Amino acid sequence: MKKKTILVTGGAGFIGTNFIRHALAVRKNWHIVNIDALTYAGNPANFDDLAPDHAERYRFIRGDIGNASLLERIFSEENLEGIFHFAAESHVDRSILGPERFLETNVIGTFRLLEESLKFWENTGKPEGFRFLHISTDEVYGSLGTEGYFTEITPYDPSSPYSASKAASDHFVKAYFRTYGLPTIITNCSNNYGPYQFPEKLIPLMILNILEEKPLPVYGDGTNIRDWLYVIDHCDALIEVFEEGKPGDNYNIGGGAERQNIEIVHLLCDLMDARLGRSGGGSSQRLIRFVTDRPGHDWRYAIDATKIRKELGWSPNHGFEEALETTIDWYMNNMDWVNTVRSGEYKKWIEINYEGREI
Ligand code: NAD
Numbered sequence: 001m002k003k004k005t006i007l008v009t010g011g012a013g014f015i016g017t018n019f020i021r022h023a024l025a026v027r028k029n030w031h032i033v034n035i036d037a038l039t040y041a042g043n044p045a046n047f048d049d050l051a052p053d054h055a056e057r058y059r060f061i062r063g064d065i066g067n068a069s070l071l072e073r074i075f076s077e078e079n080l081e082g083i084f085h086f087a088a089e090s091h092v093d094r095s096i097l098g099p100e101r102f103l104e105t106n107v108i109g110t111f112r113l114l115e116e117s118l119k120f121w122e123n124t125g126k127p128e129g130f131r132f133l134h135i136s137t138d139e140v141y142g143s144l145g146t147e148g149y150f151t152e153i154t155p156y157d158p159s160s161p162y163s164a165s166k167a168a169s170d171h172f173v174k175a176y177f178r179t180y181g182l183p184t185i186i187t188n189c190s191n192n193y194g195p196y197q198f199p200e201k202l203i204p205l206m207i208l209n210i211l212e213e214k215p216l217p218v219y220g221d222g223t224n225i226r227d228w229l230y231v232i233d234h235c236d237a238l239i240e241v242f243e244e245g246k247p248g249d250n251y252n253i254g255g256g257a258e259r260q261n262i263e264i265v266h267l268l269c270d271l272m273d274a275r276l277g278r279s280g281g282g283s284s285q286r287l288i289r290f291v292t293d294r295p296g297h298d299w300r301y302a303i304d305a306t307k308i309r310k311e312l313g314w315s316p317n318h319g320f321e322e323a324l325e326t327t328i329d330w331y332m333n334n335m336d337w338v339n340t341v342r343s344g345e346y347k348k349w350i351e352i353n354y355e356g357r358e359i
């Protein structure tokens, strides 16, 4: 099979790590170049245990997607056949406390990557199969009420600096298709969970707090709804879109697993109590604390995934409860990884975000 070299940005983060590990396993002719700035969310050690035949098809470059000369160098060194653009500041709460970095990476960084990709694509004779796949979020659509779903034509209505920056980047990506013909595709996915997720997001934070018998901070009344997707199902969808999707289009990706936050926390308490032998008055549910809500907190996200199912034949392979159990077991069996990523910076963040939330 012909060698195919793919550039992944932000591949040392949660979804990027899962994507690279999965893609190396299911696409034996893919060689992956990962550029990642290694912010607090990136961990290059996620690839230390790659099997030898995977490791020889993997190259890591530490660098910022906003660095045009570095991008130019990479494009001149590698005969790239496509890009999976994951790199971003991704945490809504951090965007509320410090939005500027979100503008720099998510908007300007994406712009630089588009510019260098366009130059490369034009200078190499506009190769037919080249794709720029921009990994975006369902948060660009804003919040739903009790009814309805996000479709690919739902108007953008972002609420947080994070989702506003992702919305802006989506518009640039689409503009580069319409104006210059660069074969871009956008995916808008719902909430992911699974191994290697940085433990400041809801599911890993709760797993670790339950394990360590710390308070479980639920924002507001806990009725907010997210549509959960196991990360490997997202990775499969991305490969499908990259290989079969139509340039210029966007595809919604979702798990069809809507849950209230409080339901998830209860379920995690029950599943972990069973593993930890906690019950009765000792149940972890006693650790739940309802704390000050997130400002501008979107109430409900829910994806209509009809387009990707009908046009590309993708649907999730993992059920929510089963994959949540896999995720819990991964964290419980990988406390060395957890302790490595919970560095000084992590502790500082936990103090700032939850200060005044009266835990
Ligand atoms: P993450 O925060 O875990 O990882 C982001 C990665 O990007 C990190 O490795 C970080 O070091 C790197 N990075 C940040 N700024 C960079 C820069 N300037 N240059 C190079 N690398 C940089 O994020 P994630 O949860 O893996 O999300 C990946 C992508 O998927 C993001 O674009 C996000 O918007 C999107 N997304 C995430 C979810 C989710 O539920 N996590 C859902 C839908 C879409």
Ligand code: DAU
Residues within 6 Å of the ligand: 090, 091, 092, 093, 136, 137, 138, 139, 189, 190, 191, 192, 200, 201, 202, 203, 205, 217, 218, 219, 220, 224, 225, 226, 261, 294, 301
């Ligand atoms: O919908 C896709 C998005 O999902 C991605 O674009 C983002 O990158 C990703 O971080 C995620 O955003 P959310 O804001 O939905 O995820 P988070 O895990 O931060 O929060 C999930 C829900 O849980 C949300 O309603 C807020 C709530 N929450 C979160 C934390 C960290 C709590 O109640 N308590 C908490 O301590």
